[in-house]
Amino acid sequence: MTNFVQLILNLLIFPGGLFAVALGLFLMGIDRKIAARLQRRVGPPVYQPFIDLVKLTRKEMVVPGTAHLQAFWLAPLLGFAGMMAAVTLIPIAGVYQGFKYSGDLLVLLYLLALPAIALMIGGSASSSPFGAVGFSREMVMMMSYELPLLVVLVTIALKVGLATGGIATFSLSEIVQFQLENGALLFDYTMLPALLAFLVFIPGNMGVVPFDIPEAETEIVEGPILEYSGTGLALFKLMTSLKMIVVLGLAIALFFPTPLGKNFLVNLLWFFLKCLVLMVIAITIVRTSTGRVRMDQAFKFYLRYPTVLALISLVLTLLQR
Amino acid sequence: MKKLLQKIAKKSPWLYRINAGSCNGCDVELATTACIPRYDVERLGCKYCGSPKHADIVLITGPLTARVKEKVLRLYDEIPDPKVTVAIGVCPISGGVFRDSYAISGPIDNFIPVDVNVPGCPPRPQAIIDGIVEAIKIWETRL
Numbered sequence A: 001m002t003n004f005v006q007l008i009l010n011l012l013i014f015p016g017g018l019f020a021v022a023l024g025l026f027l028m029g030i031d032r033k034i035a036a037r038l039q040r041r042v043g044p045p046v047y048q049p050f051i052d053l054v055k056l057t058r059k060e061m062v063v064p065g066t067a068h069l070q071a072f073w074l075a076p077l078l079g080f081a082g083m084m085a086a087v088t089l090i091p092i093a094g095v096y097q098g099f100k101y102s103g104d105l106l107v108l109l110y111l112l113a114l115p116a117i118a119l120m121i122g123g124s125a126s127s128s129p130f131g132a133v134g135f136s137r138e139m140v141m142m143m144s145y146e147l148p149l150l151v152v153l154v155t156i157a158l159k160v161g162l163a164t165g166g167i168a169t170f171s172l173s174e175i176v177q178f179q180l181e182n183g184a185l186l187f188d189y190t191m192l193p194a195l196l197a198f199l200v201f202i203p204g205n206m207g208v209v210p211f212d213i214p215e216a217e218t219e220i221v222e223g224p225i226l227e228y229s230g231t232g233l234a235l236f237k238l239m240t241s242l243k244m245i246v247v248l249g250l251a252i253a254l255f256f257p258t259p260l261g262k263n264f265l266v267n268l269l270w271f272f273l274k275c276l277v278l279m280v281i282a283i284t285i286v287r288t289s290t291g292r293v294r295m296d297q298a299f300k301f302y303l304r305y306p307t308v309l310a311l312i313s314l315v316l317t318l319l320q321r
Numbered sequence B: 001m002k003k004l005l006q007k008i009a010k011k012s013p014w015l016y017r018i019n020a021g022s023c024n025g026c027d028v029e030l031a032t033t034a035c036i037p038r039y040d041v042e043r044l045g046c047k048y049c050g051s052p053k054h055a056d057i058v059l060i061t062g063p064l065t066a067r068v069k070e071k072v073l074r075l076y077d078e079i080p081d082p083k084v085t086v087a088i089g090v091c092p093i094s095g096g097v098f099r100d101s102y103a104i105s106g107p108i109d110n111f112i113p114v115d116v117n118v119p120g121c122p123p124r125p126q127a128i129i130d131g132i133v134e135a136i137k138i139w140e141t142r143l
Helices: A002-012 A017-038 A048-057 A069-089 A104-125 A129-163 A172-182 A189-206 A231-255 A264-289 A295-320 B002-009 B025-034 B069-078 B125-142
Strands: B014-019 B057-061 B084-088 B116-118
Touching (some): A002 A069, A048 A231, A104 A129, A104 A172, A129 A172, A129 A295, A189 A295, A231 A264, B014 B069, B025 B125
Parallel strands (some): B084 B116
């Protein structure tokens, strides 16, 4: 019974739910502020995403007459719920252990696909031609960034599995435990190509500027979320902020989970700091310094560079045993 | 409680531009001068949005030509309430240099309730930002 209560608390309040939403929105605010400063602007206050959410809940909800109603409203809920569940799977070293379940990395991989699927459902259910274009682009985008992600995850699973005497470990908590005992994978030269591949995967998954092709504002007017207004849009914004925590948290758990001492609060701040640095490197600087690429360019890019980098890591890991 | 939410929500007005047959002079002021780096309206919490469904403050430029009239009216209907309309430039007010032309069905406030007028051909960026600030004040009372 206590286990169940703990699970609900984890899902709704501490690592998932309220805490993750607040952290994600706050990180997004910082992202907007830093992006503005990089472009020599003043920029919005860091709490702007919270204000946007309050505003969105006070707006009228417009539903297109030709939309498929159930699918139209299911899509944002699906994406949001999926990300809520995914956050609870992310271990924060020294703060939260995650689930001690041996396949949580695989579950996470499937959950990570949910936001894209939610966008696809929403886009196609809205019956808008822009939504349909966004749907096809989102699908191509997903197919291109999933492959390098998969290879990176398999590489790390193999690395940890081989070192601990098994074959491959698809358990995030075991991967974190291994790194706590043997040093972070960030400092292992065979893992550097995989780390680079993961860094390249982040902007693609988050849909920020060089790879924001499915939601390209200036071409297909935000694509799948075009027809959403008010609360529906707010749910999509929440989904994006949670996705940011999941992706950044996954990167930290895979490559650099090392905590700072034993204090709970210090570790939490340390996790926040790591998220912040990773976000600035992989999202903010990338999105302020590049322009949008075409769909075919993005597809080729993802199948070439990150995949090859991740494969190099895989081969090095296999050679090392 | 409602007052508090109103106070918070007014800090996030999202802008949407409608070009009702404008000569692009005002659009250039909107897109490049008034709102991005130099004068930065993002500091007021504004953001350009591509979709009318996300918009709060509508910026209309141009004299409303006969060809574009139906489309502008339909677009205006798609914007969820509460919304505020700002007419940028002299064309929406009187037609400007296109006044009395056979191709014009404006002035715009015959068809759409206009809340703030920002006259000028084109108006200065400072005037546009001032107009947006005025619009935020009106928007707050409707939230």
